[in-house]
Amino acid sequence: MTVENFNKTKIKICGLRRREDILAVNEAKPDYCGFIIEFPKSIRSVTADEVRELVNDLSPDIQPVGVFVNAPMELVKALMDEGTLAMAQLHGQENESYITELKAHTDKPVIKAFSIKTADDMENALQSPADYILLDQGSGGTGKTFDWSLIPKFQDVEIRTVRQ
């Protein structure tokens, strides 16, 4: 079972593209770093081969997370299976069956991002089979926040322990 330390906020630095970015995160020592993979609409997008090369220089103490937007599942699986990625963050319209199939394939955690505009969006996110949910304003990478009052109080939410 993975025992989560809920007392410590975890830090992820995302959108790394260059070797100097990797050297900078190695100094900063976040818990995670993220790569926007094969999503050319983002200026932060990198190819699968670029991620493979970048991860070679990453400190083993930092977990590499692949951020995908409606990517073919074979690409996500391949990068996780070969050890390039420690986690996948799904930031498109990936549905429950996509998440369930990916989770059945790998022991590595899956994060699903949700765009939160209404209380129903929040309810929907809480039902996700993903290991973690990420609450976001829109399609990702905008730096904008959503209405945080839509997040239920922690005591009203059942916090599931992942990977039992």
Ligand SMILES: O=C(O)c1ccccc1N[C@@H]1O[C@H](COP(=O)(O)O)[C@@H](O)[C@H]1O
């Ligand atoms: O950063 C991007 O360009 C990006 C593109 C497409 C999907 C997700 C993207 N970034 C991820 O989105 C979340 C939230 O970012 P923000 O708060 O909206 O700036 C973040 O975890 C990035 O990994």
